[in-house]
Amino acid sequence: MSRTQAAPRFEIPDPKASGSGRGPLLIVGAVISLIVVAAVIAFAVTSGGDSSSDGVEAGAASPAGDLAASSxxxxxxxxxxxxxxxxxxxxxxxxxxxxxxxxxxxxxxxxxxxxxxxxxxxxxxxxxxxxxxxxxxxxxxxxxxxxxxxxxxxxxxxxxxxxxxxxxxxxxxxxxxxxxxxxxxxxxxxxxxxxxxxxxxxxxxxxxxxxxxxxxxxxxxxxxxxxxxxxxxxxxxxx
Amino acid sequence: MINADSMSLFFSLLAALADLGIVVGVLMLLAPRLPEGIGRPLLELRALVAPASIWLAWLVAAVATFGSLYFSEAAHFLPCKMCWFQRIGMYPLALILGIAAFRRDLGVRVYAVPLAVLGSIVSSYHYLIEWFPQFESGSCDPTVPCTLIWFRRLGFMTLPYMALTGFVSIVVLLALPGRPRDDSGQESSSRPIPTGENLNDDPVPGPDPEHQLTR
The missing domain is CATH 3.40.30.10 (Glutaredoxin)
Known part of the structure; x- marks a missing residue:
């Protein structure tokens, strides 16, 4: 069972060569930061003014599937x-x-x-x-x-x-x-x-x-x- | 302010990001066949990303599940029949990929990739009938037809498009670590079924070491 630590498993450079065990953590962290940036951009764009922002063709919510939800x-x-x-x-x-x-x-x-x-x-x-x-x-x-x-x-x-x-x-x-x-x-x-x-x-x-x-x-x-x-x-x- | 408008833009940006990731991911998978100058850095990037791939795939599934629940439960966009089939594909991924990432168990790909592939087929069809409703049928369900488009961001970003992006990026991410091989270079996907004796030796089997990601 210990042989798994021996040979590289992938036809790609050994992951260990590219740094310590922090590599995956850094990648995941970078992706999460991108998600946060996207959130900031999305909320900044949509809260600036009451305009229905560009490219949106439809609106918000429909409470139920009634034949007519409106009055x-x-x-x-x-x-x-x-x-x-x-x-x-x-x-x-x-x-x-x-x-x-x-x-x-x-x-x-x-x-x-x-x-x-x-x-x-x-x-x-x-x-x-x-x-x-x-x-x-x-x-x-x-x-x-x-x-x-x-x-x-x-x-x-x-x-x-x-x-x-x-x-x-x-x-x-x-x-x-x-x-x-x-x-x-x-x-x-x-x-x-x-x-x-x-x-x-x-x-x-x-x-x-x-x-x-x-x-x-x-x-x-x-x-x-x-x-x-x-x-x-x-x-x-x-x- | 959190409303359906800002959330649809937020998830559209994430989908665009994931689309970019898919392109880079596919290039990483093709890297060995690319010229040295491009292939080499791509392989190095792949070596960096591959150990995180299950965590990233889980992140995609978790964010997609959260988005799906937000749009149905908070924004009250009614899920249509095809939305439900895509949910059946995505929701379990948020759970099993999380467990697999925690256990560093690459064997999860056997279960996750079929779910994601089937989900992406449904998403593709759903996206197609949004543009060409006549492919589905001649009529609309009075409550929530699948051809009803709740929002279309940037001219093409709709909910099934985002789902498709989620499924495809999960497949690409799970492909990044490559095929696990044993010392003789044989694929190790077919392992002997453990006997009772073996189970007694190892009463709580850990993740298959052959499938484990390097720490």
Whole structure:
């Protein structure tokens, strides 16, 4: 067993040659000093002024994973009201128990305070639920924007949107600035409390609910939807 | 003032430091194949750092664990599913590398390197889907999708990036001491299983001397 002290174990210069047993200690000490320097720099930079320092895209904390952690006050709009029976939580497209059920009616406002009602038009309706911090919603809004500006939405179909999952501590807040930046044309119901999303059984973002002209659910879906599929679904809604 | 803003900058600086360390560490590992003028000082540096490598690897794991707990418990950034898999890789390292450093037991590499390699694979994937969310799925979990980016410092420093840096720097650090060899030059990784007699001789086995770092 004593042979371990004899031969160098590594194909590198003998560590003992580079000084006493203090070598490792010095290295660890140097690294710890660097960590302290980094801490000093970080706190000095961020405490100098209240500026959100350069390069940061997102903010601080989110207390919980609620659908909406914010109050409506921060966006200056009223909380929405929901009437009717809530739809079950969405799980799969195949055999969705919500199909054929009457969708609840939600009333609220858009970002400017104008009243918005989900599905009262007597027309087939597509409702898309969007969260400002969700990268898939951000892509969906971009794709749909192009599709809409090409005039591809059938004239006898209503497209409504719901801004939900609103959280001032998450990226890309506030949602109204995001949608304005994307030139989002459809009406937006501001779901300040998350109650509308819950009543429609939202389980992921983005979330689609398709209604027939009589207000019954024709289909529900989660995730980015290609405009090809969207056109097929819209064509199949009962007029 | 300690807040999520200052802490994210602090850990970004540490990650940048560790990135630099990874580059130097990889150069140290390649040193024998480099020209004499560069290779020689790198080998000398490696000889200096190698005896401290387990302590340094432990330091990385401990700081990463602390950062992870700070961001979830103090800053309330909710850990997503993939964050949890990376935690499963990192948290045990903070413990076993500490014990191994104390015992000067290089044999810990057999246990630590797989954890760190698996962790770095998860981190890489997590970092990839932050840039390309479509690789994961078409939708966001309503509470905490893995594509949700809590902060992105300096344009690229996100939490999975830091985790990746932590895992890779641990692997590089643990590689620095090189392969332990016995006198005949054979790798000593396959040792005979001790018999009961041997155990009686040595009731409290210390760290494998073949794997011990030079004091």
């Amino acid at each position: 409506g006050a921060s966006l200056g709009v009223q909380d929405p009201q929901v009437a009717g029976v809530a739809l079950p939580l969405f799980e799969t497209v195949q055999g969705d128990p919500a199909v054929g059920k009457q969708a609840p009616v939600a009333t609220g406002t858009d970002f400017d305070g104008n009243p918005i009602e989900l599905h009262n038009t007597g027309k087939p309706t597509a409702i898309v639920f969007l969260a400002h911090w969700c990268p898939h919603c951000q892509r969906e809004v971009k794709d749909l924007g192009t599709w809409l500006s090409d005039g591809a939405l059938p004239p006898d179909v209503e497209l409504l949107s719901v801004a939900t999952g609103i959280d001032p501590n998450r990226p890309n807040y506030p949602p109204d600035e995001w949608l304005e930046r994307e030139n989002w044309a459809p009406p937006v119901l501001v779901d300040t409390t998350g109650a509308v999303a819950e009543a429609y059984g939202l389980s992921a973002f983005p979330y689609w609910v398709f209604l027939n002209a009589d207000g019954t659910v024709a289909a529900r879906a989660t995730g980015e939807m290609s405009t090809d599929v969207l056109e097929q679904v819209l064509a199949g809604l009962q007029r």
